[in-house]
Amino acid sequence: MKNSKFIHLVDTTLRDGSHAVSHQFTAEQIAAIAGGLDAAGVEYIEVSHGDGLAGSSYNYGWALLSDEGMLKAAAGAIKKSNLTVLLLPGIGTQEDLEMAAHYGAKAVRVATHVTEADIGEQHIGMAKKLGMQAFGFLMMCHMAPPEKVVEQAKLFESYGVDFIYVADSAGAMLPEDVKARVGAVVEAVKVPVGFHAHNNLTMATANALAAVEAGATFLDGACRGLGAGAGNAQTEALVGVLEKLGYQTGVDFYKIMDVAEDIVEPIMHRPQVVRNAPLMLGYAGVYSSFLLHTYRAAEKFNLDPRDILVELGRRRMVGGQEDMIVDVAYQLAQKRGGA
C-alpha cells in the first residue's frame, strides 16, 4: 500500500462547481473560496471554467471572468495550496497552459476521454517543461473495462505525469466498479492514483472510499458537492468520514465545514440534490449533453425519455454522437409498435 494513511485532496469547487453556477463566479467569490480552502489546508485547489482552460465559449457556456481573471483572483488568496487548472486537449491549448503557469498555477489536470489519453501527450510535456505537476485525468471511466483503463493510464505514465486520475464523470459507478478500475491502475503504474466521483447514484463519498480501499491516495471533492449534474463528493463530508476512518488529509474539518456553509452555500444557485435527471444519467451511464436531445426525441416518438437514455447507455454512446439519438429513438418506437 502506497502511503495509505494520508489522502491528498483536490477541491474542485472552483472548477467543477463552475458548471453549477453557470460559470458566473466573481473575482470576490473566487478569492473568498480559494482563501478559505487554503486556510483549511486543502492541498490542491482547482480553478478553471467547468470545461477547463479556454472553456468559456458559446458551446460550453460563457464565463463571467476570463481565465486570467479567475486565476489572478485565486492566486492572490492562496498561500500554501497548489493552484491547479484543468485542461481538455482540443479546448485548452499550450498557450493557455503557459498563461496559467504565469499566473501561478502549480499543477494541471490534463483530461481526456478514457480511451484517448494519447491526445494529452503534448500538453503533459509542456506542463513538465513549465515546472508544473501534471495529472493524467481519464474521464468517463465507467465506459471502459479495467484493462482498457490500465492501458490508458500507462500511456499517461509514459508521457511523464506525476499522478493519474480515474474519473467517474457520469456518476455511473458503484463501489465494485471503482475498486476494479482503481485497483487495476494502482497495480499497473508507479505514480499515485486518484479518483473523481459524481453523486448521481448518491454514492460519491462511498465510491471515493472504495477508491481509497483499492489504493488511491488522491481524492476530489467540492464544498457542498458543488458540480455538474448531481455534483461531486462533498469535500467537508469526505474530510469528516476519512477522519473517522483514521486517514489524514491535512485539512481542518471545522474550517472546511465553515468554508462550505459560510462561503460556498450562499453563492449556490440551487441546492446540490439528486433529482431525477442526474439520477437517470448515472443509472444509464450517459453524457449529460444527451439530455436535451433525448427529451426532444422522446417527444417526437412519444417515448419515455428514460427508455432512450437506458438504450444510449446500453450502446455505450459517447459525446459527439448526439445525432444518433433520433435514430435510437426511432428504433425503440418501431420495436414498441411491433410488440
Added chain:
Amino acid sequence: MKNSKFIHLVDTTLRDGSHAVSHQFTAEQIAAIAGGLDAAGVEYIEVSHGDGLAGSSYNYGWALLSDEGMLKAAAGAIKKSNLTVLLLPGIGTQEDLEMAAHYGAKAVRVATHVTEADIGEQHIGMAKKLGMQAFGFLMMCHMAPPEKVVEQAKLFESYGVDFIYVADSAGAMLPEDVKARVGAVVEAVKVPVGFHAHNNLTMATANALAAVEAGATFLDGACRGLGAGAGNAQTEALVGVLEKLGYQTGVDFYKIMDVAEDIVEPIMHRPQVVRNAPLMLGYAGVYSSFLLHTYRAAEKFNLDPRDILVELGRRRMVGGQEDMIVDVAYQLAQKRGGA
C-alpha cells in the same frame, strides 16, 4: 443467504419525512404520496408522526392531523401496500395501536433505544393479537457493539416479531459498522433483518448496500431522502442502485422517481442536503436533541459547539441526559483554561 435477491422496501416519507415538514402533512398530500408509493409497488408505507403514534405533542411537535386523520388519508389511497405505523413505547400506547389497526394498519414498527428492547414486549404481543406484522426496531445502533445489538435483537425475536431492524438513527455509521451489526444479527436470529439509514455522513445509500451485503433483506428509504436531520436513503436512488446490482424490489423505478419529483419535492420545506449541523451529529454520533443545548453551552463557555458534540459522542451520552451538557462544556472549558 436468505432470499438475497429480493429486497423488501419500507418507504418512510410519510413518517420520518414528517419531521422535515414539521409534521404538517395535509390529508391531500398524504393521500397523493401514499397512492403514488402504492402504485409504484412499495411493499410497506409507513405513516405516522415522526415520533410515532401519539407523537403529536408539545414535546415532539404538534402535527396538523390527528393519527386517525393521517391513517384514514393513507388507507384510502392504498390498494396493495402494507400500511405501517411507528410506535415508540412510552409515547404510543396499546390503545393507539388498536386504533391504527382499526384504520387499516397492517404492520407496526415497535422502536426502542438499542439497549431497551424489553420495553417493546407488550406492544409486540398486542400487535400479534391484532393480526399485524410486527417489526422490532432498534434505534441508535451505532452506540452499541454488535454483541449488544444481537442480544437485543434476540429479545425482540423472543417476543414474536416478524422482522428486526438495525437503525442508524444518528447517521453515524460507516459501511463496516453496518456490516458488523447487521451481519451479527442476521447470524443470530431466524427472522428477516432490515436496516434504516440516515445520510449525515453522505453514506445512507452505501450503508444500505452494506446491510444487504451482510444479509439484510429489508431496507428503508424516503423519497428525496425526506427525514429528520440529513434525511434517509433516497428511495428512488436506492431502487435504481439495487436494480443496477441485480436485486429486485418490486418497485417500478420510473414510477418511484415520479413520486419523488412530482409529488414529494413540491411539498418539501427545504432541500434535503447535508449541512454542517447534521454532518457534525453524524460525525460525533449524538442525538439531534442535543444541538440546541450544545449551542447554548458553547456560548456560555466560549467554546466551539462542535468540540462539545464530539465530547458528548465520546462519552456516549443518550437522550434524556441533556442536563449534563453544561457540565461537559464546563469541564472542556476548564481543560482549555489549564492548557
